[in-house]
Amino acid sequence: MRTDAAQVLDSAIPVLAKDRGASMQVIATRAGISRATLTRMFPTRQLLVQAMAAKILDDCDRALTRAETVTGFTDQILAGLVAEYRPFAQLWNLVYVETDVLGAPEATERAEDIFARTVALLAAGQHAGVLRTDMPPTWLASTFCGLAETAWELTLEGHMGTRQAPDFITTVLLHGLGTPAAVAPGAR
Structure with a gap:
């Protein structure tokens, strides 16, 4: 399971590029982590996108x-x-x-x-x-x-x-x- 923020962002960027409306759950799943882990790193989708x-x-x-x-x-x-x-x-x-x-x-x-x-x-x-x-x-x-x-x-x-x-x-x-x-x- 990926827990390094940089790795998570590297995995999440292509997800959002292919699906602009991807939810936090979809991004987490495709990035290979749980939604809970994703929201611990980035509490909101807006913060995730800004980190990307x-x-x-x-x-x-x-x-x-x-x-x-x-x-x-x-x-x-x-x-x-x-x-x-x-x-x-x-x-x-x-x-x-x-x-x-x-x-x-x-x-x-x-x-x-x-x-x-x-x-x-x-x-x-x-x-x-x-x-x-x-x-x-x-x-x-x-x-x-x-x-x-x-x-x-x-x-x-x-x-x-x-x-x-x-x-x-x-x-x-x-x-x-x-x-x-x-x-x-x-x-x-």
């Missing part, structure tokens, strides 16, 4: 901090960021849409800061010549988060493997949706 949001924001912050501490944007920075795509997927999937988080000033501020840092990091990738420069960095950051969300949902539904997701995200970020011949230098 805080964990997601903390995870995004850690991933960005690791990337930001490296001097100069490289392929390895992009690979590291993409390898940690799940919290960015969860940011878009839960933090931006869950009613118990929406409008909470601290969560909103943190989410906006994380997105601004993601934009700045990808702008650095453009400046370094790693990422395309014909699109605004806000578009690239939104695309990354959108691809992360799609990959995470597909892994939750069993349509793709968890090890495939980072490779697929990177391929689309660096090469778009065209065939390899269509994205060759000079091709349009």
Whole structure:
């Protein structure tokens, strides 16, 4: 039985992502704990959802901090960021849409800061010549988060493997949706 709050949150986040109306009983059952254990940790559904949001924001912050501490944007920075795509997927999937988080000033501020840092990091990738420069960095950051969300949902539904997701995200970020011949230098 899981009794560590971080483990419980890791198990509960996908439940809420797939079923926005999931009750505390449903979340507890799918997380593999009793409802009593869940309510001891998080007395209300609102507190549970807010704890999920805080964990997601903390995870995004850690991933960005690791990337930001490296001097100069490289392929390895992009690979590291993409390898940690799940919290960015969860940011878009839960933090931006869950009613118990929406409008909470601290969560909103943190989410906006994380997105601004993601934009700045990808702008650095453009400046370094790693990422395309014909699109605004806000578009690239939104695309990354959108691809992360799609990959995470597909892994939750069993349509793709968890090890495939980072490779697929990177391929689309660096090469778009065209065939390899269509994205060759000079091709349009």
